[in-house]
Amino acid sequence: xxxxxxxxxTYRNGFRAVKDLSLHVERGxxxxxxGPNGAGKTTTIRMLDGLLTPTRGKVLIGGMAVDGHASEIxxxxxxxxxxxxxxxxxxxxxxxxxFYTLFNHGGSDGKYLRELxxxxxxxxxxxxxxxxxxxxxxxCQGSGEPPANHLSR
Numbered sequence: 001x002x003x004x005x006x007x008x009x010t011y012r013n014g015f016r017a018v019k020d021l022s023l024h025v026e027r028g029x030x031x032x033x034x035g036p037n038g039a040g041k042t043t044t045i046r047m048l049d050g051l052l053t054p055t056r057g058k059v060l061i062g063g064m065a066v067d068g069h070a071s072e073i074x075x076x077x078x079x080x081x082x083x084x085x086x087x088x089x090x091x092x093x094x095x096x097x098x099f100y101t102l103f104n105h106g107g108s109d110g111k112y113l114r115e116l117x118x119x120x121x122x123x124x125x126x127x128x129x130x131x132x133x134x135x136x137x138x139x140c141q142g143s144g145e146p147p148a149n150h151l152s153r
Contacts, residue, residue, distance in 0.1 A: 001027055002048065007057035009043050017043040021057070049074060088131025092122050095130055 002025040009018040018040040033041040046052035050070030059066040061073045
């Protein structure tokens with residue numbers, strides 16, 4: 001569950017990027033932000049994942065306040081940005097392994113990573129560098145990144 005209550009962000013220069021945003025997204029819901037440049041979409045996402053502190057209001061993810069549990073929450077959620085920022089030379093399997101290790105999951109669990117690649121439809125592309133993926137395939141790869149939906153056991 002994702003919940004915001006009266007969420008606001010005003011930058012030092014006085015620009016108010018987000019004003020009084022209250023929302024409730026249940027587990028299993030598909031939710032996106034649409035709007036013109038400067039509407040506060042990226043700012044909101046950054047507040048949801050704890051990368052940016054709200055000026056006012058609160059954010060709860062899975063019942064936990066982001067301001068006190070950001071690292072735990074990052075293990076529960078996944079964000080697939082418009083620009084993935086991939087290490088394009090890494091294969092799909094190497095990429096998942098890298099993030100699996102980075103987010104404190106310890107060493108390699110080859111069986112689990114194979115299951116994950118199958119789950120996101122990339123098992124047959126495990127040895128292909130992500131720089132060769134189509135945009136849609138990159139979105140699949142991104143959905144498997146930790147702390148995404150799949151790597152938190």
